[in-house]
Every structure is written in C-alpha cells, then in structure tokens.
Amino acid sequence: MRRPSLDADRLAxxxxxxxxEVLETTTSTNAVAAExxxxxxxxxxxxxxxxQTAGRGRLNRTWETPARSALTFSLVLRPTVSPADWPWLPLLTGHVVAKTLRAAGYDAGVKWPNDVLLGDQKIAGILLERVETGTGPAAVVGVGLNVSLTADELPVPTGTSxxxxxxxxxxxxxxxxxxxxxxxEAYDAWQAGGSAATARLRSSYVAGCVTIGREVRVEMPSGEPITGRAAGVDESGRLVVAGATGETVVGAGDVVHVRATDQ
Incomplete structure (x- = not known):
C-alpha cells in the first residue's frame, strides 16, 4: 500500500x-513536545x-502503528485558564477531533472522556500531560488517529481506521x-469565553458523547466497579453515573475503564 509522507510545505x-515540526521517526511525540x-x-x-514507535496512552498503555499509517501529533499549549478548568482540555480535544471527522463524512462520536469512536470501534486516542517549565506549566495534548491501517495492522481488535x-x-x-x-479555534474560543464558553463546550460535548444515556460499568483502581446509567457530565467534565444508590461522579484520572453494558 502506498502511504505518502506529510507535505511539509502545506503544513508550513x-x-x-x-x-x-515533522519527525520521520520518534518514540513518542508527547515526550518530544514536553521536552x-x-x-x-x-x-x-x-x-x-x-x-511513532512507543506512543503512550492513559495508564501508560503503549501504542504503535506502521509508518505513515496514522496521524500522531502533539500540541504544546500554555493555558491561562484556572488549573481547575484544565480537565476540560482532553474533552475539548476529543470533541473537536470527532466533530472534524463528522464534517469529513465519518460517523464519529466521543466515548467519555476522550476516546474517539466510529460506531463502537476506537479510531483515535488522546493523552494530555501537564509539563512544568521555567515559564510556568504547559499542556501537551497528544492525538493518535488511525488513518490507513488494515485489519491485520490494528493494535487492538476493538479498533478501526x-x-x-x-x-x-x-x-x-x-x-x-x-x-x-x-x-x-476551539481552544482560543474556550480560553477567551470564560464560564459561558465552558458551559457551551459542556453542552456540545454531551451532545456528541456516545456514552451519555447508556448503561455503563466503570472500573476503578480499587477494583470495586460502579454500574448505572451515564446520566451526564458535570461542570468539571466528570462523568455522572446514576446507579441504584444514587448518583456518583467520577473524574477521568480516577477510572481504569468505562464500558457500555447495554450492547
């Protein structure tokens, strides 16, 4: 299969x-961007x-694809919003990636917090890392999107391209x-718009999130799962799960897996 290189002139x-900055080969774009x-x-x-030969996902999961078969990139940001609003960054990224794919004709949605799916198959993963620098904290937002992978090349059977x-x-x-x-564009609007922009992002995110409304099982580090209906996302981007004993709120950094149980 012919897999053309990226066009550096168009990117410039x-x-x-x-x-x-286009690299022919690297272990992790997030690691390079952080440096x-x-x-x-x-x-x-x-x-x-x-x-990318040693890409990283949440919980240090590894991810590798054949050369020129994916889009693997990391963006350096230096947010001026309150640190309390930083958890919205990976959700914003997942939402924008899914929205961009829908505009290109793909039936994409976001699985909370930021996996991008086509149907129930994962097409893209996102990793946000906070980096301490001499001029203040930076955010490195990494995206890995499967483009031309064949079925035999998929890193996991639940993925797609x-x-x-x-x-x-x-x-x-x-x-x-x-x-x-x-x-x-979305990042600039969110930063400049204050609480009203976060409220709009929350509304748009929920509308495009395929997790909301489904029965889910949330695997926690403690080993004790939370089950119930994914009822929404709160003002901090946390998932609200309505179970038999009431509502439970979980943050992205608190969970191991979120799986739909109504398939």
Whole structure:
C-alpha cells in the first residue's frame, strides 16, 4: 500500500501561531513536545511523527502503528485558564477531533472522556500531560488517529481506521491541517469565553458523547466497579453515573475503564 509522507510545505502554510515540526521517526511525540516545552517552546508548537514507535496512552498503555499509517501529533499549549478548568482540555480535544471527522463524512462520536469512536470501534486516542517549565506549566495534548491501517495492522481488535470505515484513506496532510485549525479555534474560543464558553463546550460535548444515556460499568483502581446509567457530565467534565444508590461522579484520572453494558 502506498502511504505518502506529510507535505511539509502545506503544513508550513498554517496560521503563524502554529509551527509544525515533522519527525520521520520518534518514540513518542508527547515526550518530544514536553521536552520542547521545557526548553521554552511557545504555545502553538506541533510535533508530528511519520512513525511513532512507543506512543503512550492513559495508564501508560503503549501504542504503535506502521509508518505513515496514522496521524500522531502533539500540541504544546500554555493555558491561562484556572488549573481547575484544565480537565476540560482532553474533552475539548476529543470533541473537536470527532466533530472534524463528522464534517469529513465519518460517523464519529466521543466515548467519555476522550476516546474517539466510529460506531463502537476506537479510531483515535488522546493523552494530555501537564509539563512544568521555567515559564510556568504547559499542556501537551497528544492525538493518535488511525488513518490507513488494515485489519491485520490494528493494535487492538476493538479498533478501526478511516480506511476500514470508508474503503479509502484520506489525505493525511489535509486532515491534519483541518484538525489543527479546528483545535486552535476551539481552544482560543474556550480560553477567551470564560464560564459561558465552558458551559457551551459542556453542552456540545454531551451532545456528541456516545456514552451519555447508556448503561455503563466503570472500573476503578480499587477494583470495586460502579454500574448505572451515564446520566451526564458535570461542570468539571466528570462523568455522572446514576446507579441504584444514587448518583456518583467520577473524574477521568480516577477510572481504569468505562464500558457500555447495554450492547
């Protein structure tokens, strides 16, 4: 299968506040972006890898794909919002990725907190890391999106790719340009809009979240699961689960897995 490289010239033509660094091979774009942030990289630096050999997900899960078969990139941000609002960043990212894919014709949705699905199959994962730097904390937002993987190349059987979903792989450069533009626009609007913008994000996120309304089983580190109906998302981005004994609120950092039980 022919898998073209990203077009560096087209990426260089992005908005001036986005600077894209393309690496042929790296272990983890999040690790590189974090190091760039510690070295003083400004907000808007994007590190993208043609081949990521040791990508990381939540709970240090590993993720690797063949060269040029995915979009693996990390964006350096330096939020000015309150630290209490930072948990919305990965949810915002998942929401924007799903929204961008829907605009491109894919039936995408977000599984709380930020996995992007096509149907019940995972198409993209997102990892947010806080990095302490000499000029204050930065956020590194990593995205891994399966583009042209075949069924035999999928890292897990519950995953999928844009190729498998539609029969054709899109232009990765055009898709990356669209994703970065949408992410920056949504991030800027959220930062500038205060509590009203967070309320709008919450409403839009819930509308596109496939978890809401389903019966779920939330696996906790303690080993004691929480079961019930995913009733909504609170003002801090936490999942509200309505069970037999009432409502329980869980944050993304508190859970191991969230699984639908009504399939």
């Amino acid at each position: 033509a992005l908005a001036p506040d986005l600077v894209v 760039r942030a510690r070295e003083g990289a400004p907000e808007g630096l994007v590190v993208v890898a043609e081949h 844009l190729l498998l979903a539609s029969g054709a792989a899109p232009d990765r450069t055009a898709l990356l340009v669209s994703l970065l533009g949408s992410l920056r």
